[in-house]
Amino acid sequence: MPEALDAVDRRILKALQRNGRMSNVELANEVGLSPSPCLRRVKLLEDTGVIDQYVAVLDGSKLGLGLTVFARIWFKTQDAETTNQFAETVRKYPEVAECYLTTGECDAIMRIVTTDLHAYWRFQSDHLMRIPSVQSVKTDVPMETIKRSFELPV
Amino acid sequence: MPEALDAVDRRILKALQRNGRMSNVELANEVGLSPSPCLRRVKLLEDTGVIDQYVAVLDGSKLGLGLTVFARIWFKTQDAETTNQFAETVRKYPEVAECYLTTGECDAIMRIVTTDLHAYWRFQSDHLMRIPSVQSVKTDVPMETIKRSFELPV
DNA sequence: CAGTGTTTGGCATATCATGCCAATTTAGAG
């Protein structure tokens, strides 16, 4: 690992997590460098993969995608084939924003984005429950957002 | 709602969700417009709040923050005061990336980012379980990522 | 304190954002 982040790097990361489209000149001012070395540091952070990507965060409620739900999945069996088939299928659904295999109580967790509860129910019964490896699903529906951040505490 | 998104707007949103730092010239080419009206559309999408913000997405594993866990919380009581106190406290912890109040089986769901299981355990016992309103916590630990996207299917 | 390697700041140039205006396209009414 060639990275040893110093205080300036951390300030850069902090700033770009808050505003990924900030101009390099503005960023340089904020972290106390001139534009030239600032840009070089940013490029290095990108090249080493510390900065993975830049994204625009959309407001789902303004796009008819106001409902986020968390679903826990239980498999019928936990063999590799079952798991692979599940993964392949899940990756195709745009409704599934995130999906992880877990150890412990359940076998997988997903975050799913849909229009409303009705649309979610349709997705669950028409698609999720029809994946052969899926035995059962339990859903938790967020009613209110207390905190929502994509930032890592660097 | 003054927004009626057409096909070009959707292409803009799709592109900026994949690369939020794309230059306007490049974006214009990709969506089949000249830079001038393209920029105007982007600005409108920002002003109306469809585009909420631009962020840099970091790789937690390269920053010593490799573990993401999901925790379900049960409260002792569900009155407004309990809830508010919980919310206030949770918002202060940088480890807590997301937190929602839920209806159904549990009372709240959180996504928590830490260094490793040991650090999580410390956070749970030293902080989470000491919030007076919290009765119990169940944790699901992702072992493998099947899908991870911040994109909305526009 | 000299030498070496790293990081910085400034500068020149190419690319880009931005605001304005004329031209084109679209939508609606007669």
Add this chain to the structure above:
DNA sequence: CTCTAAATTGGCATGATATGCCAAACACTG
């Protein structure tokens, strides 16, 4: 189908920004 008005587009001029290069400052080692 035609005319008109409104909305949207493309091109252009200007100011700001990114980018690569070089010399100077700095940090570390022997």
